[in-house]
Amino acid sequence: MWCHDFIGEFTTNYRELSRGQSQFNVYEVLNPKKKAKKKKYINSGTVTLLSFAVHTECTFLDYIRGGTQINFTVAIDFTASNGHPAQPTSLHYMNPYQLNTYAMALKAVGEIIQDYDSDKMFPALGFGAKLPPDGRISHEFALNGNPHNPYCQGIEGVMEAYYQSLKSVQLYGPTNFAPVINHVARYAASVKDGSQYFILLILTDGVISDMAQAKESIVNASCLPMSIIIVGVGPAEFDAMEELDGDEIRISSRGRYAERDIVQFVPFRDYVDRTGNHVLSMARLAKDVLAEVPEQFLSYMKSRGIKPSPAPPPYTPPGYPFQTQL
Structure with missing residues (x-):
């Protein structure tokens, strides 16, 4: 032995x-x-010693300092499975005194992610509703009513557009994820040089109607500079969302496996108190929401051989003397 x-x-x-x-x-x-x-x-x-080489490991922040822009898009589930907004049991309840479940999740998660978005302008989409004036069903409509410019100023702007949409659209269905995933993927496909990275935040009650199409969209998007954060809202079982997360089994479609894991699922109910009205720990929520994004980001950059640009020198106001240490 x-x-x-x-x-x-x-x-x-x-x-x-x-x-x-x-x-x-x-x-x-x-x-x-x-x-x-x-x-x-x-x-x-x-x-x-036969040979010596230095390999530099770049971090997520190295890319951010080098100028890579993070672009967030928010997509909110407006399907009938959430309950009618006039009913107190609805996740979209139009409560004049406090935030409903969707608004609370949007505000909590939005305040976490907006610090990573340089211009604080967020495209905000809804899916699964009938739109005025003709009752057309849409799975990627602009919350602010402007399909040519769906951008909202900060999370407060997204919140305002969300409430306006609740007053004008009819919750309907089915719950299709693929259109909003493909919407963001089209933008991500046009910028593959590492200068921009796209993150789609989906808020949903977890009921999904186009599982096969959503998987195909995720597999296609896995080769793009893109990640998806799904926040589960409400008390439902989220087995389908866990499956899309792909932590246990790499997601596949039609025999093709995702090039990399790009989906992070977070059940919002795990972070609120028993009344469902207050977030217990913003720090823990922030940690879990963004847990996989840096590694997903780095896996794309490394696989494409994209290095971070040098960080620009610190700004010195005109006429302000340089300080040096001897």
Whole structure:
């Protein structure tokens, strides 16, 4: 039976190793115990450096500092399974005194993500509703009513557009995810040089009608600079959302597997108190909402060989002297 035995040790440092293969990088391996016992002991062998290379691991923040823009799009579920907004049991309840479940989730998660969006302008979409004036069913309509410019100023702007939509549209169905995923994917497909990264935030009650199409859209989007955060709203079982998350089993469609994991699912009910009216821990919610995004972001950049641009020098006001330390 083989067992491990201590041969010896040596010390070096980065400066010595950076000299590469040379007489400076041949090391005697010494065993203190053998040296103490044996007078004729010289060493237990030598270690010679054959090659030396430095590999720099770039971080998510390196890219952000280098100018990569993070673009968030918000998509909200307006299907009838959420309940009629006039009813107190509805997740979209138009309560004049407090935020409904969707509004609370949007505000809590939105305040987390907006710090990563440089211009704070968010395209905001709804899906699964009948739109005025003709009752047309839409699965990617602009919450602000302007399909040519669906951008809202900050999360407060998204909240305002959300409430306006609740007053004008009719909750209907079915619950189709693929249209909003494809909507963002079209933009992501046009910018693959690492200058922009797109994140779709979907707020939903978890009932989904186009599972096969949604999977196909996610598989197609997995090769784009894009991630998807799904926030489950309400008390339903979210088995379908867990499946889309793909943490346990990589998502696939028609025999094709997603190039990388791009979906993060978070059940919002895990972060609110028993009344459902207050977030227990914004820090824990923030951690879990963004848990996988940096790694998803880096996996895209690394797979495409995209390095972060150098961070610009700090801004110095005109006439302000430079400070140096001697």
